[in-house]
Amino acid sequence: MSDLMIEVEDLTKNYGLTRAVNKVSFSVKRGEVLGFLGPNGAGKSTTMKMLTCYLAPTAGRAMVAGHDVFSDSLEVRKRVGYLPEDTPIYRDMTVVEFLEFAAALRGMDRSKIAGRIKEIGLRCGLGDVAGKLVGELSKGFRQRVGLAQAMLHDPDIVILDEPTSGLDPNQIVEIRSLIKEIGREKTVILSTHILPEVQATCSRVVIINDGKLVADGTPDELRARTHGGRYRVVVESNGVAKEAIRDQLARLAGVTRCELITGEEGSHSFALDAGGTNDLRKPIFRAAVDNRWTLLELARESASLEDVFRNLTIGEEGKS
Amino acid sequence: MSPALVISRREIRTYFNSPVAYIVVSAFTLIAGGMFFGFQLFLAGEASLRGFFQNMPLLFMFLAPAITMRLLADEKSSGTLELLITMPVRDWEVVLGKFLAAMALLAAALGLTLAFAITVRALGPLDRGPAIGGYLGLLLMGGAYVAIGVMASAFTRNSIVAFIVAFVISFALFILQHVISYMPQALQPITSFIAIGMHFDNISRGVIDTRDVIYYLSVMGICLLVATLSLESRRWS
Numbered sequence: 346m347s348d349l350m351i352e353v354e355d356l357t358k359n360y361g362l363t364r365a366v367n368k369v370s371f372s373v374k375r376g377e378v379l380g381f382l383g384p385n386g387a388g389k390s391t392t393m394k395m396l397t398c399y400l401a402p403t404a405g406r407a408m409v410a411g412h413d414v415f416s417d418s419l420e421v422r423k424r425v426g427y428l429p430e431d432t433p434i435y436r437d438m439t440v441v442e443f444l445e446f447a448a449a450l451r452g453m454d455r456s457k458i459a460g461r462i463k464e465i466g467l468r469c470g471l472g473d474v475a476g477k478l479v480g481e482l483s484k485g486f487r488q489r490v491g492l493a494q495a496m497l498h499d500p501d502i503v504i505l506d507e508p509t510s511g512l513d514p515n516q517i518v519e520i521r522s523l524i525k526e527i528g529r530e531k532t533v534i535l536s537t538h539i540l541p542e543v544q545a546t547c548s549r550v551v552i553i554n555d556g557k558l559v560a561d562g563t564p565d566e567l568r569a570r571t572h573g574g575r576y577r578v579v580v581e582s583n584g585v586a587k588e589a590i591r592d593q594l595a596r597l598a599g600v601t602r603c604e605l606i607t608g609e610e611g612s613h614s615f616a617l618d619a620g621g622t623n624d625l626r627k628p629i630f631r632a633a634v635d636n637r638w639t640l641l642e643l644a645r646e647s648a649s650l651e652d653v654f655r656n657l658t659i660g661e662e663g664k665s
Numbered sequence: 666m667s668p669a670l671v672i673s674r675r676e677i678r679t680y681f682n683s684p685v686a687y688i689v690v691s692a693f694t695l696i697a698g699g700m701f702f703g704f705q706l707f708l709a710g711e712a713s714l715r716g717f718f719q720n721m722p723l724l725f726m727f728l729a730p731a732i733t734m735r736l737l738a739d740e741k742s743s744g745t746l747e748l749l750i751t752m753p754v755r756d757w758e759v760v761l762g763k764f765l766a767a768m769a770l771l772a773a774a775l776g777l778t779l780a781f782a783i784t785v786r787a788l789g790p791l792d793r794g795p796a797i798g799g800y801l802g803l804l805l806m807g808g809a810y811v812a813i814g815v816m817a818s819a820f821t822r823n824s825i826v827a828f829i830v831a832f833v834i835s836f837a838l839f840i841l842q843h844v845i846s847y848m849p850q851a852l853q854p855i856t857s858f859i860a861i862g863m864h865f866d867n868i869s870r871g872v873i874d875t876r877d878v879i880y881y882l883s884v885m886g887i888c889l890l891v892a893t894l895s896l897e898s899r900r901w902s
Contacts, residue, residue, distance in 0.1 A: 397751040401900035422753040429751070433744030435675070437682050449671040450752045494748075 348375050350502055350532040351396065355405035358391050365391040367556035368405065373549075375501075378528035380547030381536040384658055388556040389536040390430055393506050396534070397427040410501050423451070426495030430506040432487050436480030440471055440490055443479055444497060451498045461497065469493040469523065485516035492523060496531075503527055505535040509542060521546050540650045550650075554658040567653045576617040576625055579608055579642035580633065587613040593636060597628050612641055668754040672762025673769070676736065680770050689731045690774045697724055697778055712789030717781055718799045718869040722839055722862035725810040730831035732770050733814025734824040736763040737892070741822035746896075756896045760815060760889050767811045768804075775803055795871040802868030805881040809861060810835055812888035819892035835861070 351373040358366040366388040373379045383389050394400040396409055398418035407414045410424040434443060441462060448458045466475060469489040474482060479490060488508060495503050508524060509517045524546050527533055537543065543550055544564055552560040552567075560567055580590055587605055590613055595603040599619045608614030619625050626645060633640040666674075680686035697720060705716025737760075740746035749759060785791050817831035818824070841860035848856050857863050861884070864877035 394747070399747050399751050399899070419753050419755070422751055425751075427748070427751045429744065429747045431744060433746075433748050435679070435745055436743075437679055438675075442678075446671065446675050447752065449666060450668055450749075450754060452668075452753070 349373070349408075350375050350377075350410060351534070352408040353392075353396075353405070354407070356392065356395060356402050356407055357404040358388075358395060358400065359403045364556055366395070366402075366553075369553065369556075369558045370405075371551050371558060371561055373532055373534060375532055376528075376530075377549050378524070378533040378535070378547045380543035380550045381534055381553065382540070382543055382550055382654065383536075383538065383553040385538055387553050387658075389538075389553060390506055392553070393427075393504055393534070393536060397425055397504055398422050399429075423498075424501050426498065426500040426503045428488075428491040428495045428503075428505045428508055430510075432484075432491040434479045434487060434490055434494070437478065439476050439478055440466070440482070441475045443490065444493060447494045447497055453498060462493075465493045465497055468526075469496075470519070484511050485513070485520070488512060488516070488520060489523075492520070492527075496527060500531070502532045502534070505533065507536055507538075509537065509539065517542075540654055544650055552654065552657055559657045560653070564650055568650060574619060575646045576619065576629065577642060577644045577646065578615045578617065578629055578640070580613050580615075581639035581641055582611055582613050583639065585613075585636075585638060590636075590638065591615060593632055594629065597625065597632060599625055599628075614642075667758070668752075669758040669762040669765065672749075672754070672759060673765040676763060676766030677769050680732075680766065685735075686732075686770055686773075689728065690770070690777065693724065693728050693774050694777045697721075698781060700724075701781060702784075706785065706788075712785050712791050714782060714785060714791070714796050714799055715869065717778070718803070718865070721803055722806065722842075722865060725807055726832060726835045726839055728771070728774065729767075729807065729810035729814045729835065730817070730828045733763075733767045733811055733818055733831060734828040735818065736767060736815055737818040737896070738821050738824040738827045742824075750896070757889070757893045759896065760819070760892045763818075764812060764815050764885075764889055767815065768808060771807045771811060772804065775800065775807070792871075795869060798871040798873060799869040801873070802865050802877075805868070805878065806861065806865045809881045809884035809888075812885040812892075813838075816888040816892040816895070819895040 349372050353372065354370050355368045356366055356370070357364065357368055369388070369392060381389050381392070391400065395402050395414060396407055398414050398421055401415050409421045412420040414421050438446065444462045444466070445458060448462065453461070466472060469492055471486070471489055471493060474486055479487060482490065492505070492508065495505065505524065509520050512520060521542065524533065524535060528546070535546070547564065549563055550560070550567055551558060578594065591603055591605055594600065594615055594617060600617050601620050602618040604616045606614045606616050617625065624645070626643060629643055630640065697717065700720050701717040709716060737746070740749060750756070782791065782796055813834050814827070814831040817834065818827040820830060821827050838859065838861040841856050842862040845853055845856050845860070858880065864880045867874055867877050
């Protein structure tokens with residue numbers, strides 16, 4: 346079998362007249378953790394539902410673990426573990442009952458079920474709640490039950506739809522480290538609209554907006570694609586009017602925006618946004634020397650994924 | 666174990682973990698017993714279950730929708746259907762599993778009414794043929810009512826709507842029997858074939874005609890098929 350665990354080609358889904366997913370193509374290699382990024386309503390969940398055979402594509406093709414999601418869906422579903430959005434789990438079952446149910450539905454070997462549930466329960470930190478009803482669990486624990494369910498049958502591919510939504514910061518850290526651990530042996534796709542999550546867990550990112558794929562690459566590649574950057578300049582304020590400095594800085598070639606920001610006393614701080622690929626540190630330094638400002642700080646902040654994301658998603662909307 | 670049985674086992678456990686099963690089954694037994702002993706048995710003065718059987722097409726109209734209404738509607742509204750259906754199960758296995766669970770509960774309710782048979786037998790000689798045939802017929806007719814309920818539950822995410830839809834369809838099939846004489850002559854044979862109770866009358870007399878059995882099996886088959894198609898329709902809508 347090839348190393349490509351998921352191949353998506355021109356995948357399209359219409360709901361009535363609205364096109365939720367529009368000709369999306371990407372592929373995921375074995376062992377990758379792919380972050381599926383986009384604003385709410387961009388078509389992330391719909392794409393995942395097609396990959397897990399809950400919905401059928403209107404057009405296009407998706408191969409998961411070497412099988413077509415439409416014509417060979419049973420084979421796909423055997424090899425995929427899925428955690429749907431909002432973790433729907435039968436509330437009237439205990440954690441162990443639910444995992445036993447999932448194992449039986451997956452046709453797992455009866456003699457191995459109990460051992461496997463114990464093993465996966467320990468990994469997901471479910472030891473203390475094994476006998477509790479799912480309906481009585483906190484959201485964080487429910488999420489872990491969902492993760493345990495998705496990994497129960499040792500699938501090649503794990504698909505997680507917003508695995509950390511609605512969790513508190515501590516739970517988020519726990520679930521993320523769990524996902525990272527899963528990612529060591531499995532191919533993982535997770536969707537999110539929280540950017541730090543991608544930086545923390547994913548080896549590759551696909552950004553989708555308005556049903557269309559707008560970017561695909563490693564987090565570093567995507568960051569490099571965003572031109573320009575942001576500079577922070579702090580100048581000692583001995584007698585120099587801040588407006589004068591601001592106007593001078595704003596006149597430098599490439600600066601798109603120059604803003605006065607609050608800083609320490611006795612100094613003026615500015616934030617500069619620049620387009621293009623030129624490094625503005627030299628011109629800023631020269632301007633300071635020419636004008637006899639005392640430069641206290643000069644720093645270039647590299648673009649974060651937030652910037653990339655905002656550029657790609659809001660920018661698109663602005664154009665249309 | 667096959668996926669359908671795994672699903673029905675879970676569903677049966679859900680029935681008995683909640684008060685629903687106990688309330689519905691005891692209400693059914695109470696009403697069925699009350700009508701039978703209160704109005705029919707002693708008036709007829711005959712040791713026969715005939716009167717009890719005659720009430721069933723009416724009572725099933727309430728019992729079956731009550732036990733089937735949440736089977737698929739609840740799974741849709743809580744989102745668990747997505748989890749269930751993305752496991753390696755076929756849609757028809759989901760529908761069949763739900764149907765079997767409801768049938769198990771219906772059979773349990775009918776099992777309790779065997780107490781009526783025992784009572785009648787203590788009062789006089791009970792004719793075995795019609796009694797056994799009657800219970801067999803009840804299971805067949807119950808299967809048809811339950812299948813209608815499962816189908817209605819597949820249409821909606823609201824279990825109250827499922828109840829009402831199932832009730833209306835059952836009522837339509839039920840009432841036909843009583844309006845036959847007002848129908849034009851040409852329509853009477855087909856109407857009496859579609860009417861759900863007509864076939865049961867034959868069986869409860871101890872006559873098992875293949876046409877009646879085929880009728881009930883077809884209603885079950887068609888309704889479960891439509892339920893399956895309705896589940897599948899998410900894939901192309």
